[in-house]
Amino acid sequence: MNPITPIINGMKITLKHMFMKPVTLQYPTERPKVAKRFRGLHALNVSHDKAKCVACYLCPTVCPAKCITVEAAEDANHDKYASVYEIDMLRCIFCGYCVEACPVDAVKMTEEFELANYNRKDFIYSKERLLVK
Amino acid sequence: MVNLTIDDKQVTAPKSATIYEAAKMNGIKIPILCHDKKLKPFGACRMCLVEVEQMKGRQIPACTTPATEGMIIRTSTPDIVKARKMVLELLLLNHPLDCPVCDKSGDCDLQNLTYEYQVNSNRFTDEKFNHEIDYNNPLIERDMNRCVLCGKCARICDEIVSYGALTFIDRGIETKIGCEFDDGLNCEFCGSCIAVCPVGSLLARPFKHKARFWAMTKHPTVCGYCGTGCNLTLGVKDNKVLTTIYDEDQGFHKGQLCVRGRFGYQFINSTERLTTPLIKKNGRLIEATWDEALELVAARLSGGAAVAALATPRLTNEELTLFKKLLVENVGTNNFDHAAGYAHTAITEGFARSFGAKASSASILDIQKSDMLLVIKTDAYETHPVVGFEINMGVKNKGIKLTILSDKRGKLSKLPDATTLVHRPGSEVAILNAIAKTLIDDNLVAGSAATIAGYAELEKALAAFTADVVAAQCGISAADIKKLASEYAAAEKALIVFPVGQAYSGHTAELATALANLAILTGKYDKEGCGVLCLSEKNNSQGAIDMGFFAQDGGLNGVEILDACAKGTVKSLFIAGENPLTSYPNHTKVKAALEAVEFLVVSELFLTETAAMADVVLPVCSFAEKDGTFTSTDRRVQYFKSAIRKNVQIKSDYEIFSNLVTRLGGTVAPTPALLFTEIAANTPGYQGLSHVSLRKEGAFAAVATTPKFVIPQADAPFTVEVGKLALVTGSALYHNGTLSQYGEGPMHVCPENYIELSRTDASLYKISEGDVVTVSSASGSLQLKAKVTPRMPAGVVFSPYHFTAAPINTIWNGSPVTSVTVSK
Ligand code: SF4
Ligand code: SF4
Ligand code: SF4
Ligand code: SF4
Ligand code: SF4
Ligand code: FES
Numbered sequence: 013m014n015p016i017t018p019i020i021n022g023m024k025i026t027l028k029h030m031f032m033k034p035v036t037l038q039y040p041t042e043r044p045k046v047a048k049r050f051r052g053l054h055a056l057n058v059s060h061d062k063a064k065c066v067a068c069y070l071c072p073t074v075c076p077a078k079c080i081t082v083e084a085a086e087d088a089n090h091d092k093y094a095s096v097y098e099i100d101m102l103r104c105i106f107c108g109y110c111v112e113a114c115p116v117d118a119v120k121m122t123e124e125f126e127l128a129n130y131n132r133k134d135f136i137y138s139k140e141r142l143l144v145k
Numbered sequence: 146m147v148n149l150t151i152d153d154k155q156v157t158a159p160k161s162a163t164i165y166e167a168a169k170m171n172g173i174k175i176p177i178l179c180h181d182k183k184l185k186p187f188g189a190c191r192m193c194l195v196e197v198e199q200m201k202g203r204q205i206p207a208c209t210t211p212a213t214e215g216m217i218i219r220t221s222t223p224d225i226v227k228a229r230k231m232v233l234e235l236l237l238l239n240h241p242l243d244c245p246v247c248d249k250s251g252d253c254d255l256q257n258l259t260y261e262y263q264v265n266s267n268r269f270t271d272e273k274f275n276h277e278i279d280y281n282n283p284l285i286e287r288d289m290n291r292c293v294l295c296g297k298c299a300r301i302c303d304e305i306v307s308y309g310a311l312t313f314i315d316r317g318i319e320t321k322i323g324c325e326f327d328d329g330l331n332c333e334f335c336g337s338c339i340a341v342c343p344v345g346s347l348l349a350r351p352f353k354h355k356a357r358f359w360a361m362t363k364h365p366t367v368c369g370y371c372g373t374g375c376n377l378t379l380g381v382k383d384n385k386v387l388t389t390i391y392d393e394d395q396g397f398h399k400g401q402l403c404v405r406g407r408f409g410y411q412f413i414n415s416t417e418r419l420t421t422p423l424i425k426k427n428g429r430l431i432e433a434t435w436d437e438a439l440e441l442v443a444a445r446l447s448g449g450a451a452v453a454a455l456a457t458p459r460l461t462n463e464e465l466t467l468f469k470k471l472l473v474e475n476v477g478t479n480n481f482d483h484a485a486g487y488a489h490t491a492i493t494e495g496f497a498r499s500f501g502a503k504a505s506s507a508s509i510l511d512i513q514k515s516d517m518l519l520v521i522k523t524d525a526y527e528t529h530p531v532v533g534f535e536i537n538m539g540v541k542n543k544g545i546k547l548t549i550l551s552d553k554r555g556k557l558s559k560l561p562d563a564t565t566l567v568h569r570p571g572s573e574v575a576i577l578n579a580i581a582k583t584l585i586d587d588n589l590v591a592g593s594a595a596t597i598a599g600y601a602e603l604e605k606a607l608a609a610f611t612a613d614v615v616a617a618q619c620g621i622s623a624a625d626i627k628k629l630a631s632e633y634a635a636a637e638k639a640l641i642v643f644p645v646g647q648a649y650s651g652h653t654a655e656l657a658t659a660l661a662n663l664a665i666l667t668g669k670y671d672k673e674g675c676g677v678l679c680l681s682e683k684n685n686s687q688g689a690i691d692m693g694f695f696a697q698d699g700g701l702n703g704v705e706i707l708d709a710c711a712k713g714t715v716k717s718l719f720i721a722g723e724n725p726l727t728s729y730p731n732h733t734k735v736k737a738a739l740e741a742v743e744f745l746v747v748s749e750l751f752l753t754e755t756a757a758m759a760d761v762v763l764p765v766c767s768f769a770e771k772d773g774t775f776t777s778t779d780r781r782v783q784y785f786k787s788a789i790r791k792n793v794q795i796k797s798d799y800e801i802f803s804n805l806v807t808r809l810g811g812t813v814a815p816t817p818a819l820l821f822t823e824i825a826a827n828t829p830g831y832q833g834l835s836h837v838s839l840r841k842e843g844a845f846a847a848v849a850t851t852p853k854f855v856i857p858q859a860d861a862p863f864t865v866e867v868g869k870l871a872l873v874t875g876s877a878l879y880h881n882g883t884l885s886q887y888g889e890g891p892m893h894v895c896p897e898n899y900i901e902l903s904r905t906d907a908s909l910y911k912i913s914e915g916d917v918v919t920v921s922s923a924s925g926s927l928q929l930k931a932k933v934t935p936r937m938p939a940g941v942v943f944s945p946y947h948f949t950a951a952p953i954n955t956i957w958n959g960s961p962v963t964s965v966t967v968s969k
Contacts, residue, residue: 068245069357084354090280092246092354115245 046123051106053124054099056142057117063143064118067094071110071119079103080110097139101127149216164207164218165193175220176229176261178254179295180208181341183399184304185542189296191232192258195220204228226262233264239274241290249345251358255293276321283893284334284350284408289321292346298322298338305401307537307560308332322346333878334894335530336407340391340400351408351890352388356380363390364788367775367843368406369459369768370881372681373398373509373531374777374843375406379769379788386413386769386789397510403530404879408890412767413789415887417751419764420794430752430762435796438761443808445717445744446476453480453706453715457722458489458682458689459884460798461773462782463817465685465692466824467802468721475809479700480715483689484682485729486696486703487959488647491679492687493695495657499665500677501851503690504830507640507676508779508845513539515674517546517636519629521573521643521652521660523555523565523936527878528644529680529778533557536642546636548629550576552873553943554936566629567938570871571651571863571962572619577659578859579615580630582607584666587627589634591668599854603662606856618862634667638674646682647728647882648874648946648953651961659857671850681778683882684768688776691828691846704959707735710742717744721798722765724883726755727952730959731924748798751887754949766797773799773817774839776846783843784836860961869964870906870942872922874957877945886947898948900929902967905939907931910967920944922956922965931967942967 037044046052057064067084083096110119129135146157151168158167163186168175179190188209195207198217204225207218219225236255244250276289299311299322310332314323324330339347361380368375376396380388389407393400412418422438423430446452454472456465472481483489497503512518512535526533533556539545540560547563549555550573558565568576584590585604594600616623633639641660645652660677661670669675681687689695696702701709707725709715711734718739725735739745739758747759756762768775770791776782791797796804803813814820818836825831830846838844865871879885879895886892900920902912912918916931920942929944929951937943942965946953957963 066245067354068250069360070245073357073359086354090278 050123051108051121053122053127054142055120055122055144056097057120058144064116065094065097066092066116068115070113070115074109074113076107077103077105094139097142099137101135101137147212147214149212149218151218152220158212162212164195164210164212167212168207168220173220175207176258177208178293178343179297181297182393184297184300187296187300189294192229194225194228196222196225230262230264233259233262234267234269236293237264237267238269238271241273247345248348248354253345254343279329282330282350284890285330285339286348286350288346291344292322293344294320295343297341298347301337301341305534305538306335306337311338334404337401349388355387356382361387366785366788367783369684370405370409370885371529372683372686372778373529374684374775374781374783375402375531377402377406381788384789386410398531401531401534405881405885405891409885409888411889412884412887413769419749419752419762420792421764423762425760438763439804439808442746442761443805446805448717449477450480451716452476452478453701454719455703455706455723456483456694458483458686459684459722462688462692462776462824463773463820464798464802465689465694466820467799467813469692469694471802471806475806475811479698480706481694481700482696482703482706483694484686485647487650487653488645488682489686489690489695490654491645491652491657492690494654498855499658499661499853502848504687504780504848505677505679506670506848506850507678509535511640511674511676512536513543515545515638515640517632517639519633519639519641520549520557523549523551523553523557524875525642525644525680526556528646528876530878532680552941553938566621566625569620570873570941571860574655574659574857574859575610575615576619576626577663578607578610578857579612579626581662581666582610583612583627583630584634589631590666593668594666597665597852597854603854603856633663639669640675641677642680644680646876648876650959655857658855662854665852665854678779685775687778687780691776707738710738713741715742718742720747720755722749724753724755727883727949728946730954730957732952732954748801763801764795766791766795771797774821780846780848781843782831782834782839782846784839863962865940866964869966870940872942872944872963872965874944874946874953877947880945880947883947883949886949898929898944898951898953899932901932901934901937901943903937903939904933904935907933912969916969918967918969920956920965920967922963924958925955927951927955
């Protein structure tokens with residue numbers, strides 16, 4: 013093959029791209045469009061001003077990374093609720109099994125993906141932080 | 146045996162088997178919901194339907210139908226599966242299906258069957274149940290909305306526990322399980338109903354929402370309370386014991402437990418547990434390191450006979466052996482004992498001289514094989530409830546005759562056809578002697594009796610104990626004594642059962658001897674269903690005896706040790722787990738002794754009032770945190786493994802003793818398992834046992850008997866001072882020793898000491914239920930809550946001994962009966 017041909021082909025591609033819309037997103041000034049079924053940070057759904065979670069322990073049971081800690085308790089009406097609901101985001105693998113396991117649609121995954129933090133302990137999301145605001 | 150065909154498989158089964166049992170024996174699984182192997186067949190749920198060819202292929206319940214010769218059975222044809230699905234659909238129709246919040250989830254028969262039969266829709270519609278849920282009971286939560294009306298709870302409470310707290314109430318679709326007048330549950334809280342409930346209708350309230358069934362590891366172990374030696378399974382999560390789990394295959398009792406075993410586990414993870422050694426400095430206990438503490442103890446232990454020790458029979462066999470070795474070989478003292486020095490004498494002295502063995506010659510398993518049971522004191526039920534269940538079942542299912550000789554009536558008296566002879570307190574030995582005399586006089590003795598050593602002397606010594614004389618003193622009729630004697634002699638197999646314990650100071654060697662005489666006279670020992678069974682109080686009381694941890698070879702016994710402390714001849718006292726301030730007689734004397742002794746070291750789980758007086762306190766492990774063996778009252782040696790890791794700051798008694806042995810220049814087997822091989826080699830009956838061989842199941846240590854007649858000394862009849870009442874002490878059903886005070890379950894239902902008195906006395910002294918009364922004796926007085934019960938005879942009052950807050954030993958100095966006044 014003529015040694016010049018590959019160079020010309022390469023330049024063609026380069027030239028073509030010079031006139032295409034760039035793929036690079038100027039993050040953080042530009043924001044990505046997150047797909048509807050993206051699996052980002054968890055959130056706990058709220059109904060009647062209370063977390064819907066009934067502390068059934070299915071999500072910690074199914075979680076392959078074992079990063080969910082639930083502790084159940086009984087409220088004044090003798091209903092079961094999660095007195096502790098914690099997710100260790102350092103260990104979570106965003107598989108979404110917890111959402112699938114939940115029998116009462118109490119946990120969901122949001123489009124939130126900016127999870128960087130300065131302290132390890134800040135990666136432990138408490139119930140308070142996870143509640144849908 | 147019958148031959149039958151189940152699912153094309155030729156099988157054989159015993160004649161008494163039902164189809165369900167025959168299938169199970171041959172590895173064929175038939176689903177059940179309302180059946181329990183311990184209970185009589187009931188046939189309420191129709192889950193176990195099978196087709197029998199001979200019955201024209203009709204569907205019949207396997208759990209109630211006897212297997213007969215030649216039956217051809219099919220257990221899972223499409224029709225049967227359809228029928229079972231329908232059963233489930235109908236059950237689920239009104240069922241709330243709140244599995245996410247139901248603590249039974251994961252261990253629920255209904256859930257499992259629904260899953261297995263893939264019942265994921267329902268053809269019917271109806272309203273869900275709307276029964277009120279009982280959240281108020283501290284131990285048992287009842288949610289009848291989840292009930293499948295299998296009746297197991299009501300049946301177990303009736304057939305085995307013999308309490309009858311639960312029953313079906315209302316009719317038709319309204320039917321539910323309830324209590325008297327649909328009121329709250331107020332029973333003996335054994336939790337058997339919770340154990341057998343196939344769904345989440347009955348739940349352990351202390352475990353409410355604590356963990357999911359599947360998240361717990363299950364650790365089989367041995368109960369740490371009484372001498373029955375029940376097996377239990379601890380549910381552990383995150384190194385915490387959260388509950389006890391029912392296992393119907395465990396132990397002779399098939400998973401049955403009493404309130405203490407089932408609900409008394411909380412002491413294990415109590416936040417009040419001691420976590421660091423303490424040393425007394427300037428009158429205050431200050432935290433110290435193990436090195437400091439043990440060095441101090443080691444230094445004070447080298448005093449020969451000026452050192453004494455009291456150990457709780459809750460320690461393991463290995464620990465008791467090591468403790469004894471430390472004391473005898475390294476310290477050089479024989480002054481050690483357990484159980485106040487008298488609670489074990491029925492065995493160590495009584496059985497030793499009458500049977501030539503320091504153990505009961507009968508086992509708990511003999512109860513149901515007997516024809517007649519003679520129980521001394523109705524308290525046998527309270528002290529050993531699971532033994533009580535055996536008696537219940539024997540009497541109710543097998544028609545065993547039950548006679549109770551007691552100073553009060555009790556639960557056992559309520560069994561069908563039970564005879565309770567209520568005598569004056571403290572006159573047991575005289576009555577038994579009168580029975581022995583009747584046996585001899587009426588020629589009811591076995592042919593061989595006269596050849597046994599001591600017969601002639603006994604005959605002579607009993608001359609004064611004619612039924613008429615004794616009857617006049619003891620408050621029962623001569624005819625009753627004679628009738629009992631002839632019934633006992635006539636029964637083909639007869640077993641005598643009596644409890645001992647720190648609060649039963651009258652149950653000593655004399656009582657054991659008097660009972661042994663009856664068995665030997667009639668030849669009713671060393672045979673199945675016969676003998677004398679002494680119910681030792683704590684989980685390892687018999688072990689302590691087997692390990693030789695009691696006063697012998699000139700050593701001081703428990704009471705004498707305390708006297709010697711007061712006199713100053715004993716200068717250092719090591720108390721391992723005992724709590725004499727509450728549990729030994731005469732509070733003032735015990736307190737004075739503990740104050741007088743120069744150096745007191747206490748190893749304990751909690752800072753008890755005894756530990757609070759110590760110069761050094763050593764925090765130790767509970768049974769759930771260590772390995773070892775316990776020997777039950779009938780010499781079942783059982784191995785148990787730790788269920789949780791211990792706090793690194795505490796040590797087991799084994800570690801403490803072995804450290805001290807080393808400090809005093811001796812050597813020890815490095816592990817309890819190795820020490821146990823030594824124990825097995827040196828203890829009669831333990832030969833061939835090892836931790837490994839006991840891992841799966843405990844083993845009986847054989848007891849060899851050589852009978853001899855010994856003359857029991859009957860105390861002069863106790864006469865109550867005029868205008869006073871006779872106080873008898875004992876154990877409450879909900880407690881065992883003083884440890885159960887740290888179990889939340891027992892404390893929920895029996896939180897404080899009380900005095901039980903008859904209705905006659907109550908009206909005489911104008912006392913009503915719940916009144917706080919002052920009970921005074923010559924040694925002191927005490928405020929107690931009054932409990933008015935029909936079971937007490939007039940003139941007799943009862944109070945248990947477990948409570949530190951109101952210790953009965955302030956008014957009780959160890960005599961079997963005490964004269965007291967009761968006033969408001
Ligand atoms: S599965 Fe749902 S209800 Fe159950 S614990 Fe998790 S979030 Fe709560
Ligand atoms: S009883 Fe069983 S089926 Fe019913 S709610 Fe509880 S776990 Fe679910
Ligand atoms: S706890 Fe025991 S005594 Fe009470 S209802 Fe249940 S089975 Fe009966
Ligand atoms: S409460 Fe439980 S054990 Fe009792 S009948 Fe209902 S389902 Fe059966
Ligand atoms: S306290 Fe005794 S009767 Fe009760 S469960 Fe424990 S060993 Fe059994
Ligand atoms: S198990 Fe046979 S009818 Fe319920």
